[in-house]
Amino acid sequence: MTMDTLAFMTTMENRFSFSAEDKSILQANAAWGAEIAAEMAEHFYGYLGCDTEMNAIINASEGRIQRLTDTFIKWFAEMFTGIDDWGAVYAHRRWQIGVVHVKVGIQPQHIVPAMSTVIHEVAKKLKAEGKSEELKDALGRICMIDLAFIEQSYVDVSTSAVLKETGWSSALLKRLISTGAASIN
């Protein structure tokens, strides 16, 4: 089961009302986004470092924290540029980010508060620098779309892995899940 990443992007744009105006505002502020990305990365990994479990993950291997900082800076700046106007390349890249997190065993319970930290820190920065509410709203929407990609890839990758390993059909897996869920209070 491989996700149609561009179709998912389009669905998310509609669901979050991520508009052409949002895209223009983000692109007009792309230089600012790139400028503050390193500071946002510092807040982000500072936050993850305060949690015992997440701290262990981000420092689990030699050079990981530096690699993470570099990739975060790139990710943050891409929310403003949209890479290819939030098209196929952007969507595929967001999907891949989700897949990397599934591979290293990061769960939704880690991702959601982490994204909330990004939104909180960026809101403080926007306020301090007198940036518009429109920019804040546009950033909030694209952060939510990126979050949806990571969350969805968790379910899709896990499901694909189970189907591949067991040879079950997706209908059987769905039935097992609903039957199992029905017995949980």
Ligand code: HEM
């Ligand atoms: C807002 C949420 C998050 C964003 C936007 C984000 C962003 C990224 C990006 C862009 C990558 C690189 C993916 C690639 O190599 O293609 C990455 C990898 C990774 N992230 Fe995250 N991340 C988030 C949350 C977290 C959390 C909560 C943790 C840990 C608890 C985490 C741990 C990792 C690890 C371990 C890797 C792989 C690093 C390696 O190359 O060794 N991430 N993340």
